[in-house]
Amino acid sequence: MNMYITLSIIGLWLIYAIIIKLTKKRKYDYSFVVAFVFLLAFGYFYLDDQIDSNYYTYFSYAILALFAIWLVLDNLLLLFKKNVSEFDFSDLEDELAQTNDASELLRKRFISTIELVNDGIAFRDGEFIFGTDRFIDITGIESNEFGVEDYRGMIHKDDLPQYDMKLEKLTKKYPIYNIKYRVKKEGKYLWISERGKLLVLEKKKSYISTIKTMDIKMYPESDVDVLNTLSDFKNMYEEMQRLNRQKNSYHLVVIQLTNIPKINEKFGRDFGDLLMGEYLSKLRFKFIKDNKSLFRISGIKFGLLIKEKAKFDLLDRALVGTGELMTLQLQFGGVTQTVYPNLGISESPYGAKNSDLVIREANEALNLSLKDGFETSFCFYDRI
Structure with a gap:
């Protein structure tokens, strides 16, 4: 009975050692070798007297065969894992190198972009x-x-x-x-x-x-670039003459941003320029398509050439209605101000007026709108 218990213990030890080896729970483990030696020793010193010698011989061959198969499979498994590991590692190295190159390129592009941006x-x-x-x-x-x-x-x-x-x-x-x-x-x-x-x-x-x-004194390229890039009275006069030569009808709107001087006194001229730039940007967006139809005549006085009837009709309806389209409230940080313009409007129908007459009529209409007794902040010369 003791023989079978001892044999069972050694057998279980061998199975456990094989499991430990397969699962790689230990980096270096030789339990299976010890178990195998004990199994052979047990068979040689004990089983040799208890069972037929032929059975023991077969038993020894079986154990040796099992051990040989185990060694072959174990080495093949190690060789396979080594090849796979080397193969995967090589691929990972290539992939990592490509990723690092791409990352470095992106980093250099990002830094270069930052250096080029003026903001x-x-x-x-x-x-x-x-x-x-x-x-x-x-x-x-x-x-x-x-x-x-x-x-x-x-x-x-x-x-x-x-x-x-x-x-x-x-x-x-x-x-x-x-x-x-x-x-x-x-x-x-x-x-x-x-x-x-x-x-x-x-x-x-x-x-x-x-x-x-947004400090235009220090940096000319600012949010008020509308002011910085506007053409002057000479350019407006030349454009009006060109329209007359081509017999194109248009309206001249002379705009005076009347309350800007008071804003300049309260917040500084830079802030007043910011308001004018923002106001003119919105004005140009609403009524003209190109950059050649808005002009700076003097400090707070501007000329607007409206060449499309639909755009002028929009202006006409807005002024005759509430006038809110031309009055604009603007906010910069915690400062909110409303720009109140006065407008003088003159028309040049198909080849009927020269440029000097159109300009004189628009200025007369503007001056009339500035008088205390005048009911509105705008005046159409042909409706006086």
Whole structure:
């Protein structure tokens, strides 16, 4: 009976050792070898006297065969795994090299793009912001990395509520924002135009934004480029003569932004220029298709040539109705102002008037609209 118990224990030991070997639970394990030696020793010293020698011989052959098969299969398995591992590793190395090359190329492109962009770029993540060198140049902040509260502290107190509200209202569906506000730089406030986007990843919010200055004294290429690029009275006169030669009818609208001087006194001339630039941009969008029909006659006086009857009819209906189309309320940060224009309008029908007469009539109509007793802020010369 003891023989069978001992044999069973050794057999179970061998099976367990094989399982351990197959599952690779240990890096180096020789239990199966020990179990095999014990099995042979047991057979030699004990079974040899208990059973027929032929059976023992067959038993020994079977054990040896099993051990040989085990060694062959184990080595084949190791060789197969080694080849597969080397093959996979080689492929992974190639793939990793390609990924690194692509990543480096993207990094260089990104950095080069930032260097070429004239705007400042900022990346906000949590309570910290990283700004590009251009961002630092514009705002005057001391370091490329700074806290959100540090930047908020630079924003004008009247503009800060509007700034915070813009960011709070952003959602995944509406992630884009535009805002204008003042930042204190070297003891003076500078107008900034910021455009940004909300990014949400795993419920964490981050922002990327670009800023550019709106100080036309320092940077001619600003949001008021309409003012900077407008043609003058001479160009308007030449365009009117061209229309007359081609026998094209048109209307001349002389516009005076009457309350701009008061705005300049209260907020500074730069802010007044910002309002005029924004106002004229919207005006041009509504009534003209090209860049050759809006002109600056003098400081707050502009000429608008309307060459399409449908556009003039739109202006006519708006003025005769509420006049709201020409009056415009604009907001920059915490400052909200309304631009009130006076208009004098003259018509040049098909080849009927020369340019000097059209200009004189429009100016007379404008002067009439500026008189205290006049009922409206506009005047059509042919309806006086």
